[in-house]
Amino acid sequence: METLEAIKKRVSVRGYLDKQITDADLDKVLKAGMQAPIGRGKYYDMHITVIQNKDFLEKIDNLTDRLIFYKAPTLIIVSARDDGHGLDKENSACVMENMTLAATDLGLGSIYLNLVIGLIKDNKDILKELNLEEGFVPVAALGIGYTDGEFEPKDHIIEVTYIK
Amino acid sequence: METRDVIKKRNSIRKFKDETINKDELSKLLEAAECASVGHGYYDKMHLTVVQNKEVFDKFNEVIKEDTGKENSLFYNAPTLIVMSTNIEEDLLAGQCVGTMGENMLLMATDLNLGCVYIDTFLESIKKDENALKLLDLPEGFRPIAAIAVGYMDMPSVPKNHKIEVNYI
Numbered sequence: 384m385e386t387l388e389a390i391k392k393r394v395s396v397r398g399y400l401d402k403q404i405t406d407a408d409l410d411k412v413l414k415a416g417m418q419a420p421i422g423r424g425k426y427y428d429m430h431i432t433v434i435q436n437k438d439f440l441e442k443i444d445n446l447t448d449r450l451i452f453y454k455a456p457t458l459i460i461v462s463a464r465d466d467g468h469g470l471d472k473e474n475s476a477c478v479m480e481n482m483t484l485a486a487t488d489l490g491l492g493s494i495y496l497n498l499v500i501g502l503i504k505d506n507k508d509i510l511k512e513l514n515l516e517e518g519f520v521p522v523a524a525l526g527i528g529y530t531d532g533e534f535e536p537k538d539h540i541i542e543v544t545y546i547k
Numbered sequence: 548m549e550t551r552d553v554i555k556k557r558n559s560i561r562k563f564k565d566e567t568i569n570k571d572e573l574s575k576l577l578e579a580a581e582c583a584s585v586g587h588g589y590y591d592k593m594h595l596t597v598v599q600n601k602e603v604f605d606k607f608n609e610v611i612k613e614d615t616g617k618e619n620s621l622f623y624n625a626p627t628l629i630v631m632s633t634n635i636e637e638d639l640l641a642g643q644c645v646g647t648m649g650e651n652m653l654l655m656a657t658d659l660n661l662g663c664v665y666i667d668t669f670l671e672s673i674k675k676d677e678n679a680l681k682l683l684d685l686p687e688g689f690r691p692i693a694a695i696a697v698g699y700m701d702m703p704s705v706p707k708n709h710k711i712e713v714n715y716i
Contacts, residue, residue, distance in 0.1 A: 386658040476646025
């Protein structure tokens with residue numbers, strides 16, 4: 384798919400089929416994430432956790448009554464180690480945006496998630512099961528899977544000032 | 548260009564020709580930014596500033612030099628800067644919303660065969676200088692977080708293969 388088409392087509396998908404994505408597609412999505420720009424080239428300060436275990440996903444789903452990852456069959460957590468420059472958030476977002484665009488390009492549904500991260504950080508058991516290296520903190524999560532609907536992209540407006 | 552090729556091709560370009568990108572290229576970059584994933588749909592809490600003014604660039608370079616002692620332009624004398632600002636108070640969300648807008652613009656620029664780089668260090672100096680910050684003419688309550696420097700490449704584009712560690716559960 385052309386880049387601008389994928390960028391425009393990307394939408395937050397909030398319903399998934401009970402069918403796992405292929406390993407080949409997962410690999411493409413992860414590779415796209417790895418090509419994101421990371422401040423000062425510190426790729427070693429980033430970590431990706433892929434969760435596809437049904438029991439573990441259910442445990443996360445049960446953290447609250449609300450749908451926090453819309454029962455996506457794959458949950459990808461992006462974690463980062465802040466080197467003191469506070470770039471962990473922007474770095475993670477670039478990884479996330481690449482992955483959600485790659486998913487869109489592959490015809491998969493995806494959604495950029497924040498709420499689930501807050502809940503995971505507050506739950507010592509689940510955080511421990513992520514088995515993150517010392518200093519790494521989860522920043523954002525991507526829900527990804529097959530979807531049966533066509534989703535209409537929305538038009539968003541961001542205000543622009545020109546200084547010419 | 549195919550999305551997957553663009554994602555692989557994107558890399559940081561730090562040397563630009565003097566010529567400014569054209570209107571159509573600029574408008575595609577801004578369109579890409581507007582399509583980014585922004586938490587809670589806070590698109591009205593994001594702001595973009597396109598800077599293409601030599602006097603503003605000169606002032607920025609002067610302020611950066613005073614602040615850091617560095618002679619080199621920290622925005623690589625790019626002929627266009629797109630500054631990303633927000634009034635989202637929570638840093639965790641603010642940084643992420645800026646990051647996705649930035650990445651969309653970088654990918655769009657790569658697709659258009661433009662050179663680009665994600666930058667933020669120079670803003671530290673600008674934020675410290677009230678007069679320099681005023682030149683951005685930001686809406687009340689907004690603060691700049693990062694910027695994209697973009698232009699026609701004056702150095703070869705050499706994509707690199709990066710690795711981020713992954714574990715599977």
